[in-house]
Amino acid sequence: MSTGLGTRGAGPREESFIDPVSGQKIVKMGDMEFPPRKVWMKTFGCQMNYHDSERILSHLSDLNFEHTEELDQADMVLFNTCAIRDLSNNKFYSQLGEMKHAKKKKNGLVVGVGGCVAQTEGKELVKKYKHLDFAFGTDVIDTINDMVFRVYAGDNKFSINSWDRSENFSIETKIAHGSPQAFVNIIKGCNKYCTYCIVPYTRGKERSRKLDEVVTDIKKLVEYQGIQEVTLLGQNVNSYGKENNESLAQLLMELEKINGLELVRYTTSHPYDVSDELIAVHGSAKKLSKHLHLPVQSGSATVLERMHREYTPEHFLGLLEKLRKANPEIVLSTDIIAGFVNETDEEHRDTLKLLDIAQFDFIYAYAYSLRAKTRAEKMEDLLKDEIRFERLREIQAHQLKIQDKIRQSMVGQSYRVLVEDFGTMGGTKKWKGRTNCNRIVHFKPLNEEMDYKWHWVDVLVNSATALSCQGELLVDHGRRLNTLNH
């Protein structure tokens, strides 16, 4: 069976023993011994990248690497990179540059770069940055231990960006944390080729895991690892299962049957592939989150055409109407790109109009950023960056007003929340959690010592603004719910 995400060859495997002299665990791979070491990792970009990082750390623990947050304690430093916009790209380059000094300070420090930038530019990176030992693309992360073995064997300065050619995309979810939330990758790659987007070049062609495999995987996570909330992940999850005559709607209905699984989310969607069957599931599935992130990118028919998005604003708004009819409580959010190639003022205003009609709960808005290799790169673009950023600010301010109003309707309502963490706000300790519909709610503990981490609680919202929502604790259900009452 393929291990997916880069098939691991028939090379040496990890075996461990306790060293009788030091009492330390030693991992042996081939004829090389790996003493306990520490890895520091910096992840940029989307949830898929964070999920991949977790998978990498989980593999590395088999090779005796412990994750550290302290850079100066690290024996190996890894970057998991994002290529989607300039901003995260630039941050990565400056941090990679700084590693030169870290490497001078610590003899034997290994530096590696993985992810989307490494997929397309790994070879150039290894050549250009003398202190970089190796680079690896998005489809080979399951072979990380073989690559690290190679580096410690003295064969460094390499870059691997091959695609996994196995027929099926088959993996088992690996989690390296103790939380009840897990990301589960169900489809990789993207066949859409939106003209601005680099993802099809960094993540390859779409391939889905089989439905049975995903269901068994999630059952195991629930049964053996205490997972209660899963987020199904993919660049375009709405295309899930096409090649196997399966669908996201079918998968969601199967997940309904898993006892102990409380909440299912999925991301990210493409409006083109939102089927009526899926919309109906949003009305009937009890475990499915009442939040859907559906990126529209622009409210202008002509911009959507230039973006090659394959839908019109009317079609998109029609989908929102159908979703709200199927589930009146559904909360919707979106992505917007401000100032796409040659966007006119009128086209920009169409986006503001769409925001008025759509009434999104929140949006992620970005200024268009030219990406090498995309089709938009070849379009002559007369729009100035200044205008892009001006429009971005206008979109954000416009949405905040809408959002402020929408969030007022939360006041006086109670929400069930899975508590994630705490922080201090204005000198007061507050816990925060996420509602089923993906809104963050803050609340004060009954007393300072109470630990609510990963508890399900009911919170009555008493104040809300566009960006923050405060409530008071009504009921603490503890770490497990007795009912499937959402």
Ligand code: 5AD
């Ligand atoms: N420029 C700006 N934003 C982009 N996105 C994708 N590519 C670009 C780009 N070249 C945004 C889209 C997508 C989100 C993940 O990133 O809005 O939905």
Ligand code: SF4
């Ligand atoms: Fe990029 Fe479009 Fe694919 Fe989304 S659907 S990953 S925006 S190409």
